[in-house]
Amino acid sequence: MSARSTPAFDPRDRQWHPQALVPNYNSTRLRSPSEPLLQMPPSVSEVSGPVFGHNELGALDADMIRNAAVSGDPVGERIVVSGRVLDEYARPQANVLIEVWQANAGGRYRHVRDGYLAPLDPNFSGYGRCMTDSEGRYTFRTIRPGPYPFPNNGCAWRPAHVHLSLFGASFAQRLVTQFYFEGDPLISRCAIVNTIADPKAVDQLVAKLDMDAQVEFDSLAYRFDIVLRGRNGTWFEEGCS
């Protein structure tokens, strides 16, 4: 690896991201470091990253309406979610693995640790995966999740949301986030959403209803575009396989 004057990635904008300690979200109080983070330009360890193949995905991974169905389709609003994964320089990000998890239409997770009283749906697991194509496009089909309560200064409610985990080409681009649904009045009331200070950053997490992408007489559609950290185009490492 040769030393170049321009690092492969600029540091994250940590004013745009949520702060680590946001006391109104109780769980951050004991899980946030008190020391400042140690900053260093990326090395080969962060510029490289695991590469996943389209052939690793199961045939129904991107179809959460069918991938856990045992006796028919799950209950709830059928939706198609699609968008593009770009970097900060607006370049499409191909072959990004996107992992998806969510509650069912009643707000219940299929997880050994979730005991919310809303019932499980025997035909829905809330698990999914997809990958972006050469133009950075992705799509998956699911059921719109329901809101649910969680303990946070008493009873707090999560807006309907879907969790996403993304792998770009570099481990430095790793991102886990959630998206919300346009028009949900719970968004502005949510302590987890409000860990983000800038309203424009919150708006970046709101999927927009996309009538043009509906499947007629079948499913509504939402659009959610995602931006990963952008690798500086003038830098490249040597010796990274």
Next chain:
Amino acid sequence: MVLKKTLKETPSQTAGPYVHIGTLPSVAGIDVPTHRTPGNTGLEGGAPIIIRGTIRDGGGDLVKDAMVEIWQANAGGSYGPGRTGWARSHTDFETGEFRFETMKPGKAGGQAPHITFMIFARGINLHLHTRIYFSDEADANAADPLLNLIADAGRRNTLIAQPDPGSNNTWRFDVVLQGEGETVFLDI
């Protein structure tokens, strides 16, 4: 060519307590036949090792709902191919312990042998990033660019795994999220 940033990175949000559904479905209780077995990097060649550890919060309690990932070079110091060198585990719901099976990494890019380590969990709004170094690499550690940025020896030692006295080829890496003995976390 001079490139200009025109977009902001999508903000992070916590992975939450049910992160296992999407990342380690079998741990959540979901059977997905095409999803890989967690915990092994798939590396071959070199010295096989096991890495075990726990994550404690600022109150000293074990964090038992975290998902953790590692990414490392092979014994020759090269990354890849594919996803080889990457693995995922979780802190056990009962014991709080994570566990990885891998090969000891070699030196990569002029750095001491190390493993990138990331933590995703409820209450962590943007995943925490740190590194695992090895206590039997004293010379390489003394010359490592990242370790040398940490002036305080006690803090530097939070990144250095120690041999587990109870078992062969096993290294312990215990993380403290906050307060006394707090692990050094990175912004890279």
